[in-house]
Amino acid sequence: MRYAVIGFLLLVPVALRGQVAPQNATLRRAIQAYENLDFPQVIVLSRASLRERLSAPERARAEELLGFAFSATNQPDSAISAFKEAILLDPDRQLDPRRVSPRITGYFNAALGQVLVVRQVKVDSARFISGTAGNGVAIRFTVTTPARVRTRAISGQTSLLIDSSIVAGTLNLKWTGTMPNGDPVAPGRWSIVVEAFGAGQSSFSASQEVMVAVGAVDTVAHLTALPGYTELPETEIPPQSGRPLGIALLYTGAAGAGALALNNGDLGTTTGREIGVAAAAALITGFVMTLKKPAPRPALGNIQYNKLLREQLARRNADITQQNAQLRRQVQITVVPIVRVAR
Amino acid sequence: MKRASVIAGVLALLASVPSAAQTVSIGLQGALGDYREVSSNLKYRGVGGGATLWVHYNRFSVEGSASRISYDPRDQNAGLTSFKATELDARLGVDLAAGFTAEVGAMKRTVDPELSAQEMGAGRIGVRYSKLIGPGATVGLRGNYLVGAKFTGEGTAGLAFELGLLASIGAPNGRYRFTMDYGFQRVDRKVSGSSVPIEQSLVKVGVAVGF
Numbered sequence: 001m002r003y004a005v006i007g008f009l010l011l012v013p014v015a016l017r018g019q020v021a022p023q024n025a026t027l028r029r030a031i032q033a034y035e036n037l038d039f040p041q042v043i044v045l046s047r048a049s050l051r052e053r054l055s056a057p058e059r060a061r062a063e064e065l066l067g068f069a070f071s072a073t074n075q076p077d078s079a080i081s082a083f084k085e086a087i088l089l090d091p092d093r094q095l096d097p098r099r100v101s102p103r104i105t106g107y108f109n110a111a112l113g114q115v116l117v118v119r120q121v122k123v124d125s126a127r128f129i130s131g132t133a134g135n136g137v138a139i140r141f142t143v144t145t146p147a148r149v150r151t152r153a154i155s156g157q158t159s160l161l162i163d164s165s166i167v168a169g170t171l172n173l174k175w176t177g178t179m180p181n182g183d184p185v186a187p188g189r190w191s192i193v194v195e196a197f198g199a200g201q202s203s204f205s206a207s208q209e210v211m212v213a214v215g216a217v218d219t220v221a222h223l224t225a226l227p228g229y230t231e232l233p234e235t236e237i238p239p240q241s242g243r244p245l246g247i248a249l250l251y252t253g254a255a256g257a258g259a260l261a262l263n264n265g266d267l268g269t270t271t272g273r274e275i276g277v278a279a280a281a282a283l284i285t286g287f288v289m290t291l292k293k294p295a296p297r298p299a300l301g302n303i304q305y306n307k308l309l310r311e312q313l314a315r316r317n318a319d320i321t322q323q324n325a326q327l328r329r330q331v332q333i334t335v336v337p338i339v340r341v342a343r
Numbered sequence: 344m345k346r347a348s349v350i351a352g353v354l355a356l357l358a359s360v361p362s363a364a365q366t367v368s369i370g371l372q373g374a375l376g377d378y379r380e381v382s383s384n385l386k387y388r389g390v391g392g393g394a395t396l397w398v399h400y401n402r403f404s405v406e407g408s409a410s411r412i413s414y415d416p417r418d419q420n421a422g423l424t425s426f427k428a429t430e431l432d433a434r435l436g437v438d439l440a441a442g443f444t445a446e447v448g449a450m451k452r453t454v455d456p457e458l459s460a461q462e463m464g465a466g467r468i469g470v471r472y473s474k475l476i477g478p479g480a481t482v483g484l485r486g487n488y489l490v491g492a493k494f495t496g497e498g499t500a501g502l503a504f505e506l507g508l509l510a511s512i513g514a515p516n517g518r519y520r521f522t523m524d525y526g527f528q529r530v531d532r533k534v535s536g537s538s539v540p541i542e543q544s545l546v547k548v549g550v551a552v553g554f
Contacts, residue, residue: 244476248510251474251482255508259527262506264540268383274375274544275508278525281548282482282510285523289477289512 022058024049030065042069060089067111071104079104083111087144091117091206116145116198118206123192123337128177129217130184130331136174137335139192141206143167147196155190155212162192177212177333184331187214189338209338217332219324222317231306235296248286252279370395370522372549376412378428379542380460384421387460389414389428393547395524404436404444408524410547414460426459428452430545436471444471446487458495461541463530465492465503478515484508489530498534505529517553 022028030045046066054062063086070079086093095108121141128135139162143149146168153160153175160180163173175192177185190212195205225231256275263270376389393410410430416423434448451464469487476482485507492500505528513520523546530541 244480247474247476248482251484251508251510254484255506255525255527258506259544262504262527262529264379264529264531264542266382266538267379267540267542268386270542270544271377271388273388274377274525274546275527277375277548278508278510278523278546281521281523282508285480285482285510285512286476289480292477295475295478295515 022054022061024052024054024058026052027054027058027062027065030062034065034068037072039069039072042066043073056089060086060093063089064093067107068104071101071107076107076110079107080111080114083108084115087111087115087117091119091204112144114145116143116147116196116202117204118143118149118194118196121192121194121206121208123208123210123335125336127332127334130177130333131182132330136176137210137333139173139175139208140170141194142170143196145198147198147202147204149194149196152193152195153185153190154193155186155188158186160185167196175335177335184214184333185212187212211336211338213334213336215332215334217327217330219327220320222320223313226309226313226316229309231309232299232302234299234303234306236299236302237296238294240290240294242290244289245283245286248282248289252282255279255282366399366517366553368397368517368520368551368553370397370549370551372410372522372524372547374410374412374545374547376414376428376546377544378412378414378460379540381539384418385423386417387414387423387426388417391427393549395522395547395549395551397551402438404434404438406432406434406436406448408432408547410545412545424456424459427455428460429455434467442473442475442483444473445469446471446485448487450489461532462495463492463541465489465500465530467505469504471507471509473509479517479520480510480512482508482510485526489528492530492532494532496534496539498532498539500530500532502531503529511551513551519553520551521549522551523548 022031026045026049030042030049033039033041033045042065046062046069049062050059063082067079067082067086070076070082095105097105100108119142122139124138124140126137128137139151146166148164149167149171150164151162151173153162158179162175163171165171179185188211190210191207192210193205193207195203197203256279259270259275372393372395374389374391374393376387376391378387378389379385389412391410391412393408395406395408397407398405408431412428412430413425414428415425430450430452432448432450434446436444436446438444446467446469448467449465450467451462453462454460467487467489469485471483471485473481473483485505487505487507489500489503489505492503494500505526507527508523508525510523511520525546526544528541528543528545532539532541
């Protein structure tokens, strides 16, 4: 027990470090008294400060100070009561368990279980395509006691119900950013409002402001080529061969043989000068062509390959066109929470 | 002469209507000829020149050529006289398949001075097969049957035909080419049951310019 008190005494003043010094002089004196471990004086000065004009954070600070002092002087009911007031004034208030003694944390948690507040309303930053399944911006908050919780998004006259359920503890929701008819919400400033209705008349609400931007969804560019595939040349140059000379020889032989066979014997034997000149001309033609680079010829396999490639490309582009038509109907929503400035 | 003018006019008209599928080429040739008639004693050898106009339009082609050969008798002591032969040829071709062309046309050969050799005219029907053996180079064979042959003297020709060998080489686009056109003509002319045959070998080598 003795060690626990020593530990408590060591931890409590540390708990107050790091907080902004209040403007109210009485409250500052109360904090000073707490750091000096003069708990009766803390109670007196804190109560005195609460009677003065304080801002909401200062008021919450004074109640918390009272809770600490009552805890230190072994007055749990008063401590819990003071903590309840502090929590109602500042629902997001938390104690650091590394700096605050377990006893005070226990009283603080007991206070939390006795008031209905919505704490730690967080809205993530998100960018998503409106109206697609599973997309939305995450909303998370904690309700301290069982309550019917209604979560809404509000902008001007527009109020959209996001969720309504009975909750105790932490709840994770997703807002799809769509109107009831499926259209995307209007861009601008929106409030995510969480209202909790507990037993009896108790209720509490908390909100988080977000900025919603609406933009077009990026479309996919058409393909000019299939990645990894290139068209092949549709003509190929065959290897050089003696074929042209062979053909010329064949034709010359046929003509010569024909002329010889059809020669009329009554008119004597033909001199062969004319067919000789003709044969020489044809054979020179064949010879020159044999030496010359052959003419390109269609590469049927490559033509077929290119045709299939073009068909595949056309099919892919048709799919992209269809996809783009769908994308153009969609809207990209960007949600950014607006940071609350401490007053 | 009148007929030649008509053929030239038709060719000129075809050439004057350019089209994407139309090619026109004009060629000039030097010619060598061998002409025989009646028996082995009447043999002539000649040198001359010629010109050809060739129009190809889609599947159709028209070819008109004129040549003039100065023939001299092979046997200078046989008492034969030299003569000049002017030959006009016209052919209308229809491409039937790759390289395979059906041809109809007419030919007329006149001689100067008159009666120094047989003048003749005939229609022709036949085929031509050309084979592309490389970029801008072709060789081909031609076979025509000469129908309704007429002569200055009397007579008929039951068997009259010509066999040809063709070759050309030049730019792949047909802008210019060297040409060779060989024709062997055999006409088995008969007059009153007697055989008075005619035979001619004519080779023309030259250049052609395409448009």
